[in-house]
Amino acid sequence: MERTGTFGQLYRAHSSSAFRLAYVLTGDKHTAEDLTQEAFVRIGRKVIGFRDAEHARAYLFRTVVNLSRGRARRARLERAALARLHPQGADEPDAGPHHDETWRALLILPKRQRAALFLRFYLDHSEETAAAELGCSLSALKSLVSRGLKTLRASMGVET
Amino acid sequence: MNPIERRLQEALRDHLDGLEMPDRFPVVRRRARLQRVLSIAGVVAVIVGGIFAGSALLKKTSDVPNIADEPPSPGLSPLTPVVAGEIRFRGAGAFDLAAGSGAIWVATHEGRESFSTRLLKVDPRANEVEETGVALGGLPAPAEVEVAGDTIWIRGGKLLSVDARTNEVLTETRVPGLGLAARHDSIWTTDVRIDDSTGRVVADFPDAGEGQVVADDHWVWITRKSPPASVSKLDPDTNSVAASVTRDDFYIDTATAEGENVWVAWSNRQDEPPAEITEISGTTDEIVGDVVPIRKSSVVSQMTFGAGRLWVVGHSLNGRASLYQIDPERHEVIGEPFPIEGTVVSLASFGNSLWMSDFDRNVLTRIDLRTCGENGCERERKAEIPEECPTGIEGEGVEAGESVPPRPYFLPYNTFRTRIGKKCAMVLAGLKQKWDPESAVEKGSERQGMVMLFGFPKAAGVRDSSLYSPLKAPIRIVDYDGKSRGATLVLQSLIDCELASFALRSQDFGAADGNYSCPS
Numbered sequence: 001m002e003r004t005g006t007f008g009q010l011y012r013a014h015s016s017s018a019f020r021l022a023y024v025l026t027g028d029k030h031t032a033e034d035l036t037q038e039a040f041v042r043i044g045r046k047v048i049g050f051r052d053a054e055h056a057r058a059y060l061f062r063t064v065v066n067l068s069r070g071r072a073r074r075a076r077l078e079r080a081a082l083a084r085l086h087p088q089g090a091d092e093p094d095a096g097p098h099h100d101e102t103w104r105a106l107l108i109l110p111k112r113q114r115a116a117l118f119l120r121f122y123l124d125h126s127e128e129t130a131a132a133e134l135g136c137s138l139s140a141l142k143s144l145v146s147r148g149l150k151t152l153r154a155s156m157g158v159e160t
Numbered sequence: 161m162n163p164i165e166r167r168l169q170e171a172l173r174d175h176l177d178g179l180e181m182p183d184r185f186p187v188v189r190r191r192a193r194l195q196r197v198l199s200i201a202g203v204v205a206v207i208v209g210g211i212f213a214g215s216a217l218l219k220k221t222s223d224v225p226n227i228a229d230e231p232p233s234p235g236l237s238p239l240t241p242v243v244a245g246e247i248r249f250r251g252a253g254a255f256d257l258a259a260g261s262g263a264i265w266v267a268t269h270e271g272r273e274s275f276s277t278r279l280l281k282v283d284p285r286a287n288e289v290e291e292t293g294v295a296l297g298g299l300p301a302p303a304e305v306e307v308a309g310d311t312i313w314i315r316g317g318k319l320l321s322v323d324a325r326t327n328e329v330l331t332e333t334r335v336p337g338l339g340l341a342a343r344h345d346s347i348w349t350t351d352v353r354i355d356d357s358t359g360r361v362v363a364d365f366p367d368a369g370e371g372q373v374v375a376d377d378h379w380v381w382i383t384r385k386s387p388p389a390s391v392s393k394l395d396p397d398t399n400s401v402a403a404s405v406t407r408d409d410f411y412i413d414t415a416t417a418e419g420e421n422v423w424v425a426w427s428n429r430q431d432e433p434p435a436e437i438t439e440i441s442g443t444t445d446e447i448v449g450d451v452v453p454i455r456k457s458s459v460v461s462q463m464t465f466g467a468g469r470l471w472v473v474g475h476s477l478n479g480r481a482s483l484y485q486i487d488p489e490r491h492e493v494i495g496e497p498f499p500i501e502g503t504v505v506s507l508a509s510f511g512n513s514l515w516m517s518d519f520d521r522n523v524l525t526r527i528d529l530r531t532c533g534e535n536g537c538e539r540e541r542k543a544e545i546p547e548e549c550p551t552g553i554e555g556e557g558v559e560a561g562e563s564v565p566p567r568p569y570f571l572p573y574n575t576f577r578t579r580i581g582k583k584c585a586m587v588l589a590g591l592k593q594k595w596d597p598e599s600a601v602e603k604g605s606e607r608q609g610m611v612m613l614f615g616f617p618k619a620a621g622v623r624d625s626s627l628y629s630p631l632k633a634p635i636r637i638v639d640y641d642g643k644s645r646g647a648t649l650v651l652q653s654l655i656d657c658e659l660a661s662f663a664l665r666s667q668d669f670g671a672a673d674g675n676y677s678c679p680s
Contacts, residue, residue, distance in 0.1 A: 020176040029179075069309070069345065102171035110344070110397055112377070121165060122172040139443045140378055140420055147397055153164045 010056050011040060017123060018064050024118045025068035027107045039063040054129075061133040065115050105155040112136075113148035120145055247524045249280055249289045253503075254517035257524070259284075259510035260307025261324035266517060266524065267303040267314055277303040277316045281327070282524065284510055292327040296320060308342035308356065315340050319347065321356070333359035337366075339382075343375035344396040350382050353399055363399035368392045376417035379442045383412045383424070391415060391424050393442060403445035410436075416463040416470075418488070421448070423470060425460035435460045435474060437486065450491040454484060457497075462516075466509025469494070473504050473516075483514075483527070500525070587664065588612040589649060611649065611662055629662075 018039060022032035039060060106114060112134065119130035131141035161169070251268035255277055258265050264282040276297035281290040296303070296316040303316040311330065312322040319340075321330040337351025346362070347354040350373050353363040369392055371383035379402075380394040390406040410426040413435065417423075420442035427435045437452040437460065454460055457474025461481075464471050470486040474497070481504055482497035502518040509515070514527040589611040609631035631651075649662040 016180055020179055023176065023179060024172075100171050100174060102167045103175050106168065106171065113397070117168060118172065121169045122176060136377070137420065137443070143378075143443075149164055149168070151397070152168060156164070156167075 010053070010060065013053070014057050014060055015040070018060055020122070021061060021115060021118055022064050022068060024106070024114050024122075025065065025111050035064060035067050039067055054132075058129075058133040058135075061115070061119070062135045065111065065134065068111055101156055102152070105152050108155075109148050109151055113144050113151070116141055116144035117148045117152075247282060247287050247289060247526065249282075249522050249524070250291075251278065251522050253519045253521055254506065254524070255303040255519070256305045257506045257508050257515055257517045258305040258307045258312075259508040259515060261310050261312070263324070264508065264510060264515050264524070265305050265307060265312050265314075265324075267305045267316070268522070269303070277314070279305070279312065279314050279322065279327075281324075282515075284513065284515075284526075287526070292322065294320065294322050294327060294329060304340040306340045306342040306347070308347075311342075311356070313340060313342050313347055313356075319354070319359070321359070331359040335361070336364075337373075338370060339373035341373045341375040341380065343377070343380065346396070348373050348375055348380050348394075353380075353396075365394060365399065365401065368394060368401055371412055372415055374415050374417040374422065376420055376422075376442070378420040379417070379422075381415060381417055381422040383415050385412050387411060389426065391422060391440060393422075393445060405440050405445060405447065413460050414463050416465065418465050418470075423463060423488075425454075425463060425472070427459050434458060437463070437470070437472065439488070439491070452486055452491050452493060454493065457482060457484075462504060462507040464507045464509050464514070466514050467512060471507060471509065471514055473500065473507060498527075585613055585664075587647075587649065589651060589662075609651070611651075611664075613664060 015036065019032055019036045022035040022039075023029060026032050026035060106117065109117070115134060116130060119125045119133055120127070125133065127138055127141055127145075131138045134141060134144070136144070249266065249268060252271045253269055255267040255269055257267070262284075264284055266280040266282060267277045268280055269277055276295065279292045279294040281292050282288070283290065294314065296314065296318055303314060305315075306313040307324070310324040312324050314320050314322065315335070317334075319333050319335045321332075322328065323330055333354070335347070335349055335352060335354055337349030339348075339350050341348040342356065345356055347356050350369055350371065351364055351366050352361045353365075354360065355362050365382070369382040369384035369390065371385035371389075373383075374381050375396075378396075380396055382392050382394060382401075384390045384392070387410055388406050388408045389410045389412040390404050391412065392401045392404040394400065395402040405424075407426060410428055413425045413427050415422055415424045422440050422442065423437060424440060425435055425437050435454040435457050437454065438447045439449050440446065441448045454472065454474045457476050459475045460472050461475060462473040465488075468488075470488050472484040472486060473481055474484055475481050481500045481502075483500050484493050484497050485495055486492065487494050500516065502523075503520050504516050505519040506517040507514065512528060516525045516527070518525070589609070611629045611631065647664045649664060651660050651662055
């Protein structure tokens with residue numbers, strides 16, 4: 001049995017998903033990498049206490065979502081500071097390929113809506129699983145998805 | 161799947177498929193690599209181990225003052241909170257307090273006529289007060305404090321944001337409206353939403369209410385105090401009122417948000433019946449469960465959640481204040497009201513403690529929320545320790561799933577039992593973390609690690625810390641080799657993945673050597 005264990009298995013199984021979720025939430029690959037690493041460092045302390053892999057994954061995703069909030073604000077402050085110091089040379093955030101209208105519309109949704117859409121339409125998780133992963137009720141999850149889709153629809157001018 | 165869902169799915173696949181997390185946590189093939197590392201670094205290991213073991217003399221966890229670790233007072237009736245201490249500060253009293261970012265934050269004042277306030281930071285582990293140097297004055301007073309992540313928001317005449325780690329003022333602005341809530345990357349008053357990074361007003365809702373603003377992860381709630389009193393649910397996605405609940409002939413005295421629901425304290429001041437507390441669902445926008453009457457109090461001034469219960473400060477007609485605890489599942493007051501002195505103006509929970517500030521006294525009261533059961537007072541244990549005591553861990557890595565009761569430093573990552581010499585010990589190693597039972601994931605010195613060794617004294621029957629060694633990097637245990645007079649831990653840095661050895665010796669049990677026994 002490989003004892004590195006639970007942590008190593010969790011990392012191998014879900015680091016890509018966590019990283020992609022972080023990328024959807026931050027729109028920046030470097031920030032997403034940092035955030036994912038931080039999430040794993042934090043979860044590392046708890047990993048032995050989880051009931052099962054699903055519980056651990058849900059905790060990981062919630063940690064990513066929670067970390068992304070403070071991280072986004074810090075990133076904005078850092079960018080503002082950089083812009084003040086180097087008005088010509090401030091690095092633009094890596095916001096990914098923005099040519100896609102849907103992707104662009106997705107990135108301006110509130111974070112929890114983005115996370116809910118990611119879990120439902122990219123990872124194809126059930127509503128119950130996605131709700132557990134976001135730490136909210138089923139009705140709240142449905143509301144997040146519905147509001148996210150509604151905003152996407154409006155911003156892209158798609159008829160219902 | 162409708163067209164928008166299909167387009168969304170395609171966009172997600174286009175942008176995310178193939179995106180892989182760089183491997184910052186390489187899997188260590190321990191046996192082969194460890195043999196190599198150990199053979200090369202044997203001498204270094206001994207030196208490092210000696211240094212680490214020597215540092216045990218520098219600090220023991222039992223030396224760290226921590227009121228939360230003191231045993232509860234004996235002889236308490238069930239469900240009676242314990243006043244754990246009073247902390248004095250410079251000033252005449254406090255306007256407000258808030259808990260977060262590892263501390264209690266207090267807005268003080270210099271007297272009833274004073275509009276100036278100072279921000280204090282209280283370390284809940286040591287009960288020590290630190291002056292942050294942040295001060296402001298002017299209307300609106302009283303000042304209010306909110307914590308969002310590692311930023312403290314304090315509002316007097318102006319609204320300041322303060323870095324919780326450095327006490328540096330980050331932004332300064334003026335905002336209309338009353339109240340203060342920090343959620344959804346924003347600061348909210350009863351009138352406006354402010355972007356927390358720029359300090360700019362991004363939305364206004366002047367008609368939502370004039371009472372109080374509270375927020376949860378889903379909604380922002382604004383109260384209208386006077387009859388017909390109402391609580392309005394603001395959708396942070398649209399900045400508009402999505403629903404309201406109104407009760408004729410009632411005042412709203414205070415509210416607090418939890419989950420996606422809001423708890424509201426109502427009073428009818430005409431004939432002074434008991435105050436009532438209701439839970440309003442953020443999903444259905446209706447009162448859910450029973451109305452909770454606060455039988456001996458006609459007004460509720462403060463509410464907050466802590467230790468799974470709703471804590472309420474109620475005031476009776478004769479002016480006496482009491483602390484009530486409400487079971488939020490059953491919608492019932494539990495236990496007896498707990499009399500409290502003074503003019504409580506703010507309430508916040510942090511870990512197992514409830515903190516109260518007094519407008520007229522320069523004292524913070526800390527109440528221990530741990531309660532006593534039929535078998536006396538016993539603090540909650542995180543986990544039971546298995547009865548067997550292994551003589552060492554064989555095979556690769558160590559991941560015994562065991563944790564210990566809260567201590568000033570808490571290591572849930574790698575703990576295991578072993579035998580060192582003739583003594584039974586428990587080894588903890590991992591990330592150094594200041595104990596914060598409420599949000600253990602959020603707090604602590606994340607860039608540091610530590611190793612601790614516990615023995616089992618014969619007399620007390622509880623573990624006794626006998627070695628504490630702080631490390632420069634967060635680590636995990638990747639191997640363990642037990643020997644008759646000592647043991648070697650192999651640790652991996654979670655920063656650069658380097659490996660190092662750590663020697664545990666039977667002498668590390670310290671002065672009480674000889675009085676230890678293995679639990680049967």
